Amino acid sequence: MKKKTKTRHLITIDDLSRGEIEKVLGLAAKIKKSPTAYQNALRGKMFGLIFEKPSTRTWVSFEVGIQSMGGGAIYLGPEDIQLGVREAVQDVARVLDRYLDGVILRTFEHETIRTFERYFHKAVINGLSNFEHPCQALGDFLTIREKFKGKRKPILAFVGDGNNVFNSLLLLSAKLGGHLRYATPSHYPPNRAVVKKAKDYAQKNGAVIEGFHDPKEAVRGADFIYTDVWVSMGEEAQRERKMGSFRGFQVNHGLLRLASKEVKVMHCLPAHRGEEITEEVLEGKSSVIFDQAENRLHVQKAVLVHLCA
Numbered sequence: 001m002k003k004k005t006k007t008r009h010l011i012t013i014d015d016l017s018r019g020e021i022e023k024v025l026g027l028a029a030k031i032k033k034s035p036t037a038y039q040n041a042l043r044g045k046m047f048g049l050i051f052e053k054p055s056t057r058t059w060v061s062f063e064v065g066i067q068s069m070g071g072g073a074i075y076l077g078p079e080d081i082q083l084g085v086r087e088a089v090q091d092v093a094r095v096l097d098r099y100l101d102g103v104i105l106r107t108f109e110h111e112t113i114r115t116f117e118r119y120f121h122k123a124v125i126n127g128l129s130n131f132e133h134p135c136q137a138l139g140d141f142l143t144i145r146e147k148f149k150g151k152r153k154p155i156l157a158f159v160g161d162g163n164n165v166f167n168s169l170l171l172l173s174a175k176l177g178g179h180l181r182y183a184t185p186s187h188y189p190p191n192r193a194v195v196k197k198a199k200d201y202a203q204k205n206g207a208v209i210e211g212f213h214d215p216k217e218a219v220r221g222a223d224f225i226y227t228d229v230w231v232s233m234g235e236e237a238q239r240e241r242k243m244g245s246f247r248g249f250q251v252n253h254g255l256l257r258l259a260s261k262e263v264k265v266m267h268c269l270p271a272h273r274g275e276e277i278t279e280e281v282l283e284g285k286s287s288v289i290f291d292q293a294e295n296r297l298h299v300q301k302a303v304l305v306h307l308c309a
Contacts, residue, residue, distance in 0.1 A: 011134070012132050028298045156178065157181045185246055
């Protein structure tokens with residue numbers, strides 16, 4: 001019987017089975033507790049960080065994670081390669097395939113990562129695209145598991161834009177049998193295909209997926225409230241139109257009062273304080289936002305070990 005090969009890429013949450021997701025989250029918890037036990041896990045391996053967009057958490061957490069496990073990383077920013085502009089994506093991929101053991105891509109278009117994957121035959125990790133942000137969602141679920149100790153499944157309420165982060169959260173929740181509610185403006189609904197796929201997974205895994213247009217309905221009794229910026233990088237031309245559509249979607253103390261007494265607030269950062277979330281909530285006792293940011297490091301180290309060690 002032919003032995004099944006392990007996952008080679010993480011471009012979407014769909015690249016991981018439920019068992020692999022559990023393995024990555026369990027490994028992340030172990031690495032967080034005992035980081036020195038993994039200090040040689042990537043020894044002798046070299047990685048490229050190819051970023052079309054500026055970054056703080058993704059760049060630093062991946063580079064620190066790689067180096068702390070004995071590997072090496074080279075950062076290639078927006079002006080260094082110019083994928084598809086100065087040189088074709090497939091040509092860059094084929095050259096780097098001969099130099100590197102893996103790449104982390106942060107791109108505007110999801111299809112750029114898909115094209116790169118077809119010509120790069122080692123690990124390709126999505127550090128963010130306009131369609132998904134799988135490493136963010138994995139770090140978020142590590143945080144949820146750390147912060148919620150109840151016996152029932154926690155209720156996660158997402159309030160805001162049906163964007164790349166939401167797509168990954170939705171798929172991950174459905175695969176893990178979670179309970180996710182979301183509220184998006186009627187003019188900015190989530191991707192229909194992603195919602196359908198999530199609902200198919202939910203039926204198989206006992207997950208609950210509920211959609212609303214009223215944030216108050218989504219957060220009622222919720223254990224976690226998650227938000228993200230309303231105007232993402234690259235959407236600046238849509239700012240005025242989007243700001244009008246998102247009135248009433250701000251995560252503030254009024255919204256928190258409808259949730260569980262022990263509700264925790266999440267945000268993937270960077271935050272636009274005073275827009276999608278108030279200063280008081282972001283800095284308040286309910287916020288786990290900076291614990292969430294830290295967990296990007298631990299879960300990405302686990303992803304790298306899972307794919308490359």
